Amino acid sequence: MNTLLKLNDVHTYIGQYHILQGVNFEAMEGQVSVLLGRNGAGKTTTLKTIMGLTPASKGEVEFRSHSIKKSPTYKVAKLGIGYVPENQGIFADLTVEENMKVAMRKEDTATLERQNYVLELFPDLKKFWKKAGGHLSGGQKQMLSMARAFINDSKLMLIDEPSKGLAPIVVEKVMEAIVEMKKQTSIILVEQNFIMASRIGDTYTLIDDGRTVHSGKMQDLIHHEELKRKYLGIG
Amino acid sequence: MKNKLSLKYVGFFLMLAILVLLPFVNDSRTLIILLTQIFIFGILAMSYDILLGYTGIVSFGHAMFFGIGAYTSAVMLKQLEPTLSTFLISIVVGILLAGFISFLVGLLTLRLKSHFFAMLTLAFSGLFLVVAEKWRSVTYGNDGFTFRAPEIFRDRMTFYFFVLACLVVIFLALYRFVNSPTGRILIAVRENEQRTKSLGYNTLHYKVIASIVAGTVASLAGSLYAVSLRFVNTSVMTMDITLDALLMTIIGGVGTLVGPLLGSAVIEYAQHALSGLARDYPIFERWIIFFGILYILAVIFFPKGIIGSLRLMFWKWRLKHKEKDQTSVGPSQEKERFE
Amino acid sequence: MELFVNLVINGLATGMLIFLLAAGLTLIFGLMDVLNFAHGGLFVWGAYAGIFTYVFTESFLIGIVGAVLTGALLGLITEKLIITPVYGNHIQQILITLGLMLVLQELIKVVFGPNGVAVKTPSYLTGSWEIGDVIIIKYRVFIIVVGFIIFGIFQYMLKKTKIGLVVRAGVQDKEMAQALGIHIKRVFLYVFMVGAALAALSGMLMAPYSGVIYAEMGMEYAILGFIVVVIGGMGSFSGSLLAAILVGLAGSFMAYYVPVLSLAVNMILMAVVLIFRPQGLFAMRKERST
Numbered sequence: 001m002n003t004l005l006k007l008n009d010v011h012t013y014i015g016q017y018h019i020l021q022g023v024n025f026e027a028m029e030g031q032v033s034v035l036l037g038r039n040g041a042g043k044t045t046t047l048k049t050i051m052g053l054t055p056a057s058k059g060e061v062e063f064r065s066h067s068i069k070k071s072p073t074y075k076v077a078k079l080g081i082g083y084v085p086e087n088q089g090i091f092a093d094l095t096v097e098e099n100m101k102v103a104m105r106k107e108d109t110a111t112l113e114r115q116n117y118v119l120e121l122f123p124d125l126k127k128f129w130k131k132a133g134g135h136l137s138g139g140q141k142q143m144l145s146m147a148r149a150f151i152n153d154s155k156l157m158l159i160d161e162p163s164k165g166l167a168p169i170v171v172e173k174v175m176e177a178i179v180e181m182k183k184q185t186s187i188i189l190v191e192q193n194f195i196m197a198s199r200i201g202d203t204y205t206l207i208d209d210g211r212t213v214h215s216g217k218m219q220d221l222i223h224h225e226e227l228k229r230k231y232l233g234i235g
Numbered sequence: 236m237k238n239k240l241s242l243k244y245v246g247f248f249l250m251l252a253i254l255v256l257l258p259f260v261n262d263s264r265t266l267i268i269l270l271t272q273i274f275i276f277g278i279l280a281m282s283y284d285i286l287l288g289y290t291g292i293v294s295f296g297h298a299m300f301f302g303i304g305a306y307t308s309a310v311m312l313k314q315l316e317p318t319l320s321t322f323l324i325s326i327v328v329g330i331l332l333a334g335f336i337s338f339l340v341g342l343l344t345l346r347l348k349s350h351f352f353a354m355l356t357l358a359f360s361g362l363f364l365v366v367a368e369k370w371r372s373v374t375y376g377n378d379g380f381t382f383r384a385p386e387i388f389r390d391r392m393t394f395y396f397f398v399l400a401c402l403v404v405i406f407l408a409l410y411r412f413v414n415s416p417t418g419r420i421l422i423a424v425r426e427n428e429q430r431t432k433s434l435g436y437n438t439l440h441y442k443v444i445a446s447i448v449a450g451t452v453a454s455l456a457g458s459l460y461a462v463s464l465r466f467v468n469t470s471v472m473t474m475d476i477t478l479d480a481l482l483m484t485i486i487g488g489v490g491t492l493v494g495p496l497l498g499s500a501v502i503e504y505a506q507h508a509l510s511g512l513a514r515d516y517p518i519f520e521r522w523i524i525f526f527g528i529l530y531i532l533a534v535i536f537f538p539k540g541i542i543g544s545l546r547l548m549f550w551k552w553r554l555k556h557k558e559k560d561q562t563s564v565g566p567s568q569e570k571e572r573f574e
Numbered sequence: 575m576e577l578f579v580n581l582v583i584n585g586l587a588t589g590m591l592i593f594l595l596a597a598g599l600t601l602i603f604g605l606m607d608v609l610n611f612a613h614g615g616l617f618v619w620g621a622y623a624g625i626f627t628y629v630f631t632e633s634f635l636i637g638i639v640g641a642v643l644t645g646a647l648l649g650l651i652t653e654k655l656i657i658t659p660v661y662g663n664h665i666q667q668i669l670i671t672l673g674l675m676l677v678l679q680e681l682i683k684v685v686f687g688p689n690g691v692a693v694k695t696p697s698y699l700t701g702s703w704e705i706g707d708v709i710i711i712k713y714r715v716f717i718i719v720v721g722f723i724i725f726g727i728f729q730y731m732l733k734k735t736k737i738g739l740v741v742r743a744g745v746q747d748k749e750m751a752q753a754l755g756i757h758i759k760r761v762f763l764y765v766f767m768v769g770a771a772l773a774a775l776s777g778m779l780m781a782p783y784s785g786v787i788y789a790e791m792g793m794e795y796a797i798l799g800f801i802v803v804v805i806g807g808m809g810s811f812s813g814s815l816l817a818a819i820l821v822g823l824a825g826s827f828m829a830y831y832v833p834v835l836s837l838a839v840n841m842i843l844m845a846v847v848l849i850f851r852p853q854g855l856f857a858m859r860k861e862r863s864t
């Protein structure tokens with residue numbers, strides 16, 4: 001299995017705050033790699049560093065063996081990395097259709113097919129095609145955000161806390177969608193909801209205080225009471 | 236640390252001595268008048284620095300307060316006996332008026348963010364200009380009016396010393412102000428308003444204080460200006476005045492108090508020298524373009540102006556030569572002058 | 575009756591000119607978070623460059639083209655040399671664009687002389703029509719028509735084209751737009767150039783309307799532009815049209831009935847909006863924290 005994305009001893013500053021103080025992380029092709037950790041540990045910042053929104057000051061960030069550490073955000077996106085931020089980033093005054101359209105880099109058959117595929121996955125989006133993004137429910141926004149990230153033949157999708165604030169039944173749908181999408185792309189997932197994370201994740205990386213403290217197969221973590229208690233406050 | 240402080244004192248007294256003795260050495264009328272103008276605009280520029288350099292507020296309406304001072308003194312000297320006491324009272328009245336208006340305007344506008352605040356001060360200043368133009372019965376509109384200055388100021392030298400005294404007093408007062416706890420909070424607001432707020436300070440309150448201090452000092456400058464010309468018209472309320480203050484502060488060095496004085500000297504002198512040249516070589520008529528470009532370059536490359544950049548160089552030199560001096564407050568803490 | 579019609583047409587015409595000026599300003603602010611205090615400089619350069627081209631080629635149309643090209647070129651230079659170096663720092667932006675305004679204004683005097691220049695409307699637009707017993711000035715109607723056409727074109731582009739979509743998305747959330755692969759800095763440049771071209775066009779059309787052009791007119795009209803941007807809402811294109819019409823009409827009626835207030839009424843309007851509803855009457859974006 002190939003390493004798709006690799007972070008090596010990454011440090012990131014936001015202003016004068018030293019948020020990431022040595023993050024090591026590897027995401028494999030075709031897998032769901034989960035970033036776990038407490039609030040404020042640095043998980044979201046890690047995703048933002050990958051995207052170039054908060055660039056790394058030290059360390060290596062490599063996508064398919066090419067360094068993207070100094071790449072501007074739009075170039076990172078064009079390389080095939082899709083981003084689903086914590087607040088979904090929906091353009092509120094644009095319709096669902098327009099949100100999808102603005103995300104599309106090419107309007108060729110392949111992209112349109114992917115759009116159909118994703119609309120099958122999230123039928124609600126088809127139903128509210130002409131509705132303004134700002135009027136969608138939380139769950140629908142989440143779906144739209146994922147659909148947008150998926151539509152450009154993304155090799156890798158970064159998804160930040162998709163289950164946050166959603167009703168359990170919606171969380172189920174979101175999880176199913178991620179499992180579906182995994183067939184065509186690779187996913188890095190940030191999740192606080194451990195139950196969800198453990199069900200769909202293949203590998204995990206535990207982050208605490210901006211540093212990687214542990215990583216491995218998700219199967220192993222599920223039974224590791226001590227780690228769960230210490231870094232996730234579970235059990 | 237002690238070395239630097241003594242250097243400051245020495246510099247200050249040296250400068251003061253030079254300025255006091257100068258008219259006795261060289262009593263050229265032009266020079267005296269030029270220096271007086273430099274002092275007056277120096278006071279104005281310092282007041283602007285309180286807003287821009289120390290609190291981080293960009294105001295486009297500063298001319299308002301300058302104009303209030305100028306018109307108050309002019310009107311009082313015209314309507315009442317042109318004596319020294321009238322003048323001094325007019326200064327106080329101007330300061331009170333300016334203080335009141337800067338308080339009101341500040342309260343209304345300072346809660347807005349930088350862009351909006353700038354536009355609103357632009358609008359208010361425009362409003363005041365219109366009022367000055369239309370209220371002909373008092374201001375005589377665009378034409379303005381002349382008036383007699385107090386007897387004692389007929390002699391340019393006496394006026395020179397009076398203005399110099401004002402400058403010194405204001406400088407020392409403002410110096411103490413910016414180094415006081417209140418002044419420190421203003422600097423904190425400039426650096427990061429959100430954080431200062433979250434520390435529990437009512438930043439609006441402090442910004443209004445800065446506004447009042449700046450407005451009142453500007454009014455004093457206006458009063459002095461009117462008497463120096465013995466004439467006043469709507470030009471004291473125009474954008475040009477605000478721009479002058481802005482240029483002087485930026486080029487001289489924001490947030491340094493001394494910078495604006497230097498800026499005033501540079502610009503007033505240039506204005507004087509280049510206007511002379513302009514008679515022979517028309518290109519110099521538009522000398523202000525040169526300053527505009529200098530200003531733009533300053534904002535991009537030398538946001539700290541002449542004084543600030545010199546200070547930075549001084550600190551860098553010091554850090555290199557005095558590695559052992561661990562207690563010095565270095566440039567890293569003075570870094571971001573703007574936001 | 576005639577009075578009323580003329581006041582309305584006058585107001586609409588002035589409103590359209592301010593709209594052209596404000597439209598660029600509001601898009602630039604909405605997208606880039608930059609308040610371009612040099613916009614008035616683009617306006618006055620458009621006027622002078624356009625008029626001199628018109629006089630030189632004896633074609634009003636070519637004059638307009640000249641104005642627009644000048645505006646776009648100045649916009650390009652400004653964005654690259656002035657705006658980009660200080661991007662992200664509001665205070666530096668405000669200071670530097672004001673400095674540029676000063677330089678642009680003084681450069682007019684250097685290049686074209688310090689005195690005002692008288693301007694005449696082209697022959698086919700001079701004069702008026704008589705409808706019933708109402709006399710309507712042709713040039714004013716021309717301005718109103720041009721204004722609406724431009725508005726229509728831009729509305730179409732904003733709503734129906736990809737680039738318009740990209741601009742609207744960028745106004746909402748530029749970070750997310752970048753995360754979707756959009757080269758937002760290039761979009762900034764285009765929007766700035768277009769905004770500058772619009773300002774220049776406004777200056778060019780204004781010239782025959784007011785009969786004279788002079789260096790200081792840039793700043794004077796820029797203030798009106800800011801007022802409209804504030805009232806209409808930062809970043810709202812249609813908001814700026816509505817606000818511009820409002821301001822134009824208010825000024826027109828005030829100038830006739832209460833002339834003393836005419837200059838003041840718009841400033842008071844802006845002050846009121848800023849104090850009570852700073853996001854404008856037709857705002858499109860949530861207020862940001864700086």
